[in-house]
Amino acid sequence: MNRIGYFFLYLALIVVAMFQILPLIWLFIFSLKDNREIFAGSPFSLPSEFRWENYAKVWDGGIGIYFFNSVWITVVAIILTVLFASMATFAITRMKWKLSGLVLGLFMIGLMIPIHSALIPLYSMFMGAGMIDNPWSIVLTYTAYNLPITMMILLGFYYTLPKEVEEAAIIDGCSIHRMFFRIILPMTTPVMATTVVINMIYNWNEFVFVNTFISSEKYKTLTVGIQNFIGQYMTDWGAIGATLIISVLPIIIAFIFFSNKVVEGISSSAVKG
Amino acid sequence: MKRKGHILIGGLSLSIFQNMGLNAMNKVMSNKLHIALYIAPALLLVSVLVFIPLILSGYYGLMDWDGIGAKTFIGLENYINGIQDSKFWDSALHSFLLAVFSTLSLAIYLAVSIILASKIKGADLLRKIYLIPMLLSSVAIAQLWIKVYNPSSGILNTFLRSIGIENPPNWLADPAIVLFAIFIPILWQYAGFYILIYYAALKNIPESLIEAARIDGATPFQIATRIKLPLIKEVVSVTIVLAIVGSLKYFDLIYVMTAGGPNGASEVMASYMYKLAFNSYNFGYGSAIGFLLLIITMIVTAIVRKVTATKERIEY
Numbered sequence: 300m301n302r303i304g305y306f307f308l309y310l311a312l313i314v315v316a317m318f319q320i321l322p323l324i325w326l327f328i329f330s331l332k333d334n335r336e337i338f339a340g341s342p343f344s345l346p347s348e349f350r351w352e353n354y355a356k357v358w359d360g361g362i363g364i365y366f367f368n369s370v371w372i373t374v375v376a377i378i379l380t381v382l383f384a385s386m387a388t389f390a391i392t393r394m395k396w397k398l399s400g401l402v403l404g405l406f407m408i409g410l411m412i413p414i415h416s417a418l419i420p421l422y423s424m425f426m427g428a429g430m431i432d433n434p435w436s437i438v439l440t441y442t443a444y445n446l447p448i449t450m451m452i453l454l455g456f457y458y459t460l461p462k463e464v465e466e467a468a469i470i471d472g473c474s475i476h477r478m479f480f481r482i483i484l485p486m487t488t489p490v491m492a493t494t495v496v497i498n499m500i501y502n503w504n505e506f507v508f509v510n511t512f513i514s515s516e517k518y519k520t521l522t523v524g525i526q527n528f529i530g531q532y533m534t535d536w537g538a539i540g541a542t543l544i545i546s547v548l549p550i551i552i553a554f555i556f557f558s559n560k561v562v563e564g565i566s567s568s569a570v571k572g
Numbered sequence: 573m574k575r576k577g578h579i580l581i582g583g584l585s586l587s588i589f590q591n592m593g594l595n596a597m598n599k600v601m602s603n604k605l606h607i608a609l610y611i612a613p614a615l616l617l618v619s620v621l622v623f624i625p626l627i628l629s630g631y632y633g634l635m636d637w638d639g640i641g642a643k644t645f646i647g648l649e650n651y652i653n654g655i656q657d658s659k660f661w662d663s664a665l666h667s668f669l670l671a672v673f674s675t676l677s678l679a680i681y682l683a684v685s686i687i688l689a690s691k692i693k694g695a696d697l698l699r700k701i702y703l704i705p706m707l708l709s710s711v712a713i714a715q716l717w718i719k720v721y722n723p724s725s726g727i728l729n730t731f732l733r734s735i736g737i738e739n740p741p742n743w744l745a746d747p748a749i750v751l752f753a754i755f756i757p758i759l760w761q762y763a764g765f766y767i768l769i770y771y772a773a774l775k776n777i778p779e780s781l782i783e784a785a786r787i788d789g790a791t792p793f794q795i796a797t798r799i800k801l802p803l804i805k806e807v808v809s810v811t812i813v814l815a816i817v818g819s820l821k822y823f824d825l826i827y828v829m830t831a832g833g834p835n836g837a838s839e840v841m842a843s844y845m846y847k848l849a850f851n852s853y854n855f856g857y858g859s860a861i862g863f864l865l866l867i868i869t870m871i872v873t874a875i876v877r878k879v880t881a882t883k884e885r886i887e888y
Contacts, residue, residue: 304792308687315684316701319763323704325727326716342727387614394610395602402611409622411873413821415842416866417625419849419859420632423639424625443621446614462597469597475606504709506824511850522711526828529715536719543712550707558700565706565765566772 330354330540337536353541357528362542364517365524370549372434372520373502376441380498381491383442384449389479391450392457393465409447414507422511434518440508445501449494452567456490496557497564503550521546626866633860638853650860660861662836663844664868666751670840671819673755674762678811681763685770686796699771703764710761710824717757718744718829744830747837754826754838761825762818766811773807774800809880816876820869841865 329337330353332346387406391399421440422431430436460483468478484491506522513519519527525542532538554561600606633650635643654660684702688695705713720726721743732740743753777800785795801808823842826832832839832847845865849858 308690308692312684312687312692312698315763316698319702319705319760322716322720322727322760326719329719338725342730383613383617386610390607390610393601394607395598396604396607402615405623406614406618409618411817411869412622412626413842413865413869415821415823415845416629416862416869417622418846419639419855419862420625420628421621422849423632423855424620424628439617440621443617446618450614465601466597469600475600475603479610500707504707504711506709506711506828507846522709525715526711536725539715539719543715547708547712551704554700554704554707561707562700562703562768565703566768 326540326543329536330544331537332540333537334535350537353537354545357532357538357542357545360528360531360538361516362521362524362528362545365519365521365528366545368434368518368524369503369520369522372437372441373499376438376445376502377495377498379438379442380445380449381494384446384453384494385484385487385491386479387446388450388453388457389483392454393460393483406447406450409444410451414444418507418511421508425512431512432514432518434513436512437509437520440512441502441505445498448501449498452494452497452564453487453490455567456487460486492557493560493564493567496553496560499553500550500561629859629866630863631859632856633863635856635859637856637859639849639855640853643856646856650857651864653857654860654864659836659839660841660844660864663832663839663841666838667820667822667840667842669751670755670758670822671816673752674758674815674819675812677759678766678808678815681766682770682801682808684763685767685774686800688767689771689774690792695771699764699768701764702767705761706764708761711828713757713761714825714828717760721753745834747834750830750834750838754829757825757829758822762815766815769807769811770804773804777803812880813873813876817869817873820865820872841868 325342328343328345331349331351332340333350333353336346390396391403425431425433425436464482464486465478468482473482504522505520509520509523510526513523516524516527525546528542529539532542632643634645634647636646636649637643688699692698720728723729723740723742723745728743729740741749744750781799781803782795785799790798821842822840823846826838826840827843827846830838832843841861842865845858845861848854848861852858
């Protein structure tokens, strides 16, 4: 192709990139301005003075607790999901039993169902168990709903593990638990890393379960917390911008460091969409 | 001779050794207790928190229930009401319109991916930039786009006024355009995802095929439409399923941006169900709508799979 042709191709790609990135740049710029500047100045002009105090204000205003909740709920749910999914995938791909295909199929159906159809019964189940407004209802729900996608990502890797490793371990008198935790799990580190990143994105961003099961401010996560929070700051754009930037920052940082894992995870989680 | 015998015995003893290993291994790996122990946590969680609620949803749909008091069995009344409920069908129509928009937008993503996969420098960086919105929560996306659409200070209307449009629309308050306005952030959010999938598929096409076509005198456009597209047909049908089924489940973004408004103009199936249960405390009817959502999703998935299924597997 000639140079003019390539010029237009690059132009098209850059226009798409601008569309994807400009709203976020605008968000970051207005998070550092005050209302006077936002309403009077041009949208992409840099602030005359960087108002980092917008960030300090919303952090002290109570967003810190939401942030803390998001972190621990995300981390605990990731640990449980990846551990249970690895164990189940190990049982399905490496152990010999008749129903393994059927059980695998059951997990894979879990990839397709609309979660909202299960919401009302889940709410009444947690209500019955006295677990409404309890963060563990969120941890368990995240774990359950992310197990199918996590197993799907793990499956391919487990199928390719060489049988000789297990054989050698057993001949050496290794127990199955020791073999799983000391040999198999360490071997699957690369694919586990992918599932950790994907689970992190899902858990950090989840909204509807927390919005439905949690009512106390002290248990809310960022996604739900910022909803109320932004309500309070209805007209203070700088504060709203700072809140949103704080809420997306951990994921953006994770993406900068692990972009290849994210790309891998998102492509292999295509079924969930 | 001697050496040969040695090898033979060596091989024999190795195979005996292997058999012993295999037997020991089969014993360990088909131990029922071990299997149960490893499968139980995941299976229990998914059964109790995913499958049982789905079944219960259908059952609760048969009840008159406010979520707190006693349930009264009323047979199929909720389901019949649901089928006759014009608000439900309006929300279903909006969900289907979003599904149609999402499917049509796949053509844009595909075009971008074809360009991206045609020996572009920096393609890897570009597709990562495209992916960024996909990583953000729907709540943050919704809040950001509420600001983008702000009638007086949002970037969209600021831009429209700067190019001379005096009265740009109030995007989220106008029932005639709100659904389109909501679709733009959806397009923004998922662009990177679909481009990623198409790009990976296009990169899998062997260079020799493209080269052969080029030598035969095919134009870049012909290469794209006659060679590349047919070769990634299977991936395209997967993405059509994803786009349609995903659209039927939209909730977070719409709930935060418009809460279904103005006046139900952007209500979708999931948001309608949510409001029935958690705003109007109509748990029985909400469950019935939730169950209808499940059934509609399953039927549509089956139909779309059937229609888009590619008969021959492509090998190269």
